[in-house]
Amino acid sequence: MNKTSTMSKTSTMSKTLTVIVAVATLAAGCGGGASIDDVWARPSPPTAENAAFYFTATVDEGDRLVAAESPACGRTELHISQMQDGLMTMRPADTGQLTASDGTLVLEPGGLHVMCMQLVAPLVEGDEVDLTVTFEQAGEIDLTVSIEDR
Amino acid sequence: MKRLVIVLVAVVVVAAAGLAVTRSLRPHLYAGTVLQSPQPAPEFTLPAHTGAEVSPADHRGDIVLLYFGYTHCPDVCPLTLSSVAKALDQIGDDAERVHLMMITVDPERDTLEVLGDYMGHFDESFLGLSGDPDEIARIAALYGVFYRAGEGDESTGYVVDHTATLMAIDPTGALRVVYSPEIGADALAPDLKELLG
Ligand SMILES: [Cu+2]
Numbered sequence: 001m002n003k004t005s006t007m008s009k010t011s012t013m014s015k016t017l018t019v020i021v022a023v024a025t026l027a028a029g030c031g032g033g034a035s036i037d038d039v040w041a042r043p044s045p046p047t048a049e050n051a052a053f054y055f056t057a058t059v060d061e062g063d064r065l066v067a068a069e070s071p072a073c074g075r076t077e078l079h080i081s082q083m084q085d086g087l088m089t090m091r092p093a094d095t096g097q098l099t100a101s102d103g104t105l106v107l108e109p110g111g112l113h114v115m116c117m118q119l120v121a122p123l124v125e126g127d128e129v130d131l132t133v134t135f136e137q138a139g140e141i142d143l144t145v146s147i148e149d150r
Numbered sequence: 151m152k153r154l155v156i157v158l159v160a161v162v163v164v165a166a167a168g169l170a171v172t173r174s175l176r177p178h179l180y181a182g183t184v185l186q187s188p189q190p191a192p193e194f195t196l197p198a199h200t201g202a203e204v205s206p207a208d209h210r211g212d213i214v215l216l217y218f219g220y221t222h223c224p225d226v227c228p229l230t231l232s233s234v235a236k237a238l239d240q241i242g243d244d245a246e247r248v249h250l251m252m253i254t255v256d257p258e259r260d261t262l263e264v265l266g267d268y269m270g271h272f273d274e275s276f277l278g279l280s281g282d283p284d285e286i287a288r289i290a291a292l293y294g295v296f297y298r299a300g301e302g303d304e305s306t307g308y309v310v311d312h313t314a315t316l317m318a319i320d321p322t323g324a325l326r327v328v329y330s331p332e333i334g335a336d337a338l339a340p341d342l343k344e345l346l347g
Contacts, residue, residue, distance in 0.1 A: 045271035
């Protein structure tokens with residue numbers, strides 16, 4: 001009897017929470033909402049001078065990644081690796097490539113990445129480093145990059 | 151009724167046997183591109199970060215995975231090298247018979263010391279090869295590999311566009327399978343097993 005009532009209370013509470021979260025999400029959506037997941041980087045070789053950060057951003061359709069900054073890097077650029085004439089190339093990404101036309105922007109190995117140059121210290125598996133990204137509409141977003149050997 | 155049971159059992163036995171035979175006869179489907187008329191892999195000798203002069207012929211009877219890359223490449227090269235390292239973990243003791251050699255396409259910055267540090271980060275067995283830029287260019291051409299250094303400056307460094315395929319030389323010394331740089335460990339491991347026979 002007691003147990004049942006506790007359970008129903010919990011369930012009501014979680015429903016209420018869900019609603020609050022949904023409302024919060026909607027509110028955020030109005031001002032250019034963004035959620036960024038899967039923020040990671042590989043551990044770097046001890047003397048490596050640069051590294052790459054990856055993440056998946058869900059933003060308003062048409063929003064655009066304009067900058068990234070991290071205390072782990074002397075400087076950063078937004079890059080894309082791609083095959084051109086059979087050669088693997090890496091270049092600063094252009095406006096179109098950084099635009100989430102369908103509301104999703106995926107940074108992953110072999111494609112878009114935050115190029116972290118002049119690494120301050122090697123990235124060690126299990127560690128975390130800070131990263132701040134800026135979207136045209138969603139604005140600045142603080143992230144934590146987890147260093148994982150994937 | 152009894153006869154029906156015997157017939158059913160017989161059908162099942164025949165079907166199981168047939169399945170086993172087709173399984174063993176079915177050729178292995180490679181995850182990479184298999185070269186239709188495999189040629190002997192072009193020979194070369196280059197200094198490795200271990201201090202030894204190495205050559206693919208040192209490993210006849212084993213597999214040599216040949217890759218052209220450079221250490222200032224933080225995105226694609228680590229993707230391929232870490233897939234190979236994970237594939238080696240998957241195949242257990244057979245990993246001792248797979249030898250990865252990365253020839254640098256950036257001999258100016260990639261000294262043997264830098265290469266040793268970079269390769270060892272992925273797998274202790276990986277070899278980093280460097281040497282005379284003209285000799286590296288000659289070897290790359292033999293393998294149909296091209297590269298060109300782009301612009302850059304002191305602070306940003308420069309990138310090197312390069313053919314990023316991973317090439318497998320089989321135990322007979324023939325260049326057999328070519329992989330895209332994005333081959334994953336799960337796809338590569340069964341191929342390595344098959345190539346080792
Ligand atoms: Cu890059």
